[in-house]
Amino acid sequence: MKELLRAHFEKIIDLTDSEFEYISNHFKHKKIIKHQFLVQEGEIVKNEFFVVKGCLKSYMVDSDNKMHVLQFALPDWWITDYHALYRQIPSSLYIDPVESAEVFVISLQDKEKLCEEMHKVEHFFRKKTNLGYVGLQQRVLGLIKTDARDRYEQLIKQYPALFQMVPKQLIASYLGVTRETLSRLYKAPK
Amino acid sequence: MKELLRAHFEKIIDLTDSEFEYISNHFKHKKIIKHQFLVQEGEIVKNEFFVVKGCLKSYMVDSDNKMHVLQFALPDWWITDYHALYRQIPSSLYIDPVESAEVFVISLQDKEKLCEEMHKVEHFFRKKTNLGYVGLQQRVLGLIKTDARDRYEQLIKQYPALFQMVPKQLIASYLGVTRETLSRLYKAPK
């Protein structure tokens, strides 16, 4: 099971068996089922999650009880409430699986320890965050530049797997439109 | 002049004089005037920029010749086309100052070298990117969750300095609305 984690690290850094052994001892495997929350609004967040199987979502619920999806996390992705985690303030997000899922859990404390002890690991996480940063910039550009249909089409192209596992209303929320609007957009002739 | 850079690093890591000396030798100071581009669409990007004075903007121009502001960079911020830089693909952005400005320039190559040579520096940049990542997540949430007026009010609150130096039409673009809409929003009684 931890091979996935190793393969994930080794896309960016090389690890000896003992190095990986050491690293992986800081991760705990966890199965989660639908409606089981890894993060809940108001809680202090201590952990970060690496998705092995399934799909997680992070979202906030506004004062009208509407859900706004910030992120989907497919296998090989990381997810948590980073804002709450880094500042140690109560979370404003919920994180739970779309259906059942499996993750590896690492505490912020252990991650920081590993980064301090092993320059390689710090390098790995810097590179990872850089990629995440770029991805978010692209998403922001999409949100201010293109209409919902283009965003929808781009999302399909980039993550076709999402459409097997995620209800369209969650995708609508991720794209920043209502489910009705999304439904009309991809019906219309163009 | 380089004191700003040092202070910037030392918010996160401690440096000896000789360490900072070594780091700072990889930066070049540069003054830029209005309409002088640090990055242009179609170019390969080699450098990253640390703003010392003034305000830079990064933006793309769409097929209708409309400008979409991705980022403002005030003093103490970093800016470049990260997507183009990390993948070494032609930029899709323009970066230039709102008015004249001053920056420190470092090449990607030198930055990577410094990160490799000095664990501390890699730590610094990981922390920096983490903060940037969190900021972008907040912005995405704002874009999908709140209307333009709320986004406007939050921006004023967070970066009052922007409103002294940046024309409102650029701010409208950053917020993802037209200048007319922005103008009406902050006129209206609420």
Add this chain to the structure above:
DNA sequence: CGCGCGATTGAGTAATTTCAAATCTAGTGG
């Protein structure tokens, strides 16, 4: 078979955009 959830459709309403014109403001030169 019927329940429940997600997806779709329709009609009316609200928000935003577009385009054009008017207004304002700072800087320049006479």
Add this chain to the structure above:
DNA sequence: CCACTAGATTTGAAATTACTCAATCGCGCG
């Protein structure tokens, strides 16, 4: 000191787009 210009901002009115709310449809599962 004033007139002039360029750029930025504001305003108006019509058109477009997205939203809300309610009703209906479709499908898998007990």
